[in-house]
Amino acid sequence: IAGITQAPTSQILAAGRRMTLRCTQDMRHNAMYWYRQDLGLGLRLIHYSNTAGTTGKGEVPDGYSVSRANTDDFPLTLASAVPSQTSVYFCASSEGLAGGPVTQYFGPGTRLTVL
């Protein structure tokens, strides 16, 4: 069982280019999340999805979009990348959003550099 996979592992991107970060989980988790992690700021939620077909905005959604066509995949798209989007991006999933000790499990991350 792979858990959560992310691709690419790292990427250098020119400003203004479009980029999609891929995330796939094989745990049949209902909820999925995208975070960015910057030094001194911790993990910040970009977008989330409670279940396939639904998405919601997190703390820092501007410049990013997501889709959730099925349970397993949750891609994150940067329509026109800017240098401030240089960060490490983590995808996570959990069984559900509400109730109980619903633990989030994290993918290995994508290190993105926008020049």
Added chain:
Amino acid sequence: GQNIDQPTEMTATEGAIVQINCTYQTSGFNGLFWYQQHAGEAPTFLSYNVLDGLEEKGRFSSFLSRSKGYSYLLLKELQMKDSASYLCAVRDGDYKLSFGAGTTVTVRA
């Protein structure tokens, strides 16, 4: 918004005990999590508290006081492999996690 504070760095000696404090002010409360993150790796789940008191898991324990908006993670019998960042995260009224900036713990021989 959410406000979660924890110290930036801590250093301790192998075999010692370290306590990482976390204070929070959030819109609603549905549990507090601690995650461990080694450099260049993903965060991994350590502990969860939703009621006041102490939860013990081997060498790691976590404490919560909801009235004080306070938690701590206690690491006992420190080992070199415990050198990592420790992230405090609070699940708010909307059941989303807000993370502190993390505490980097360095264990010295």
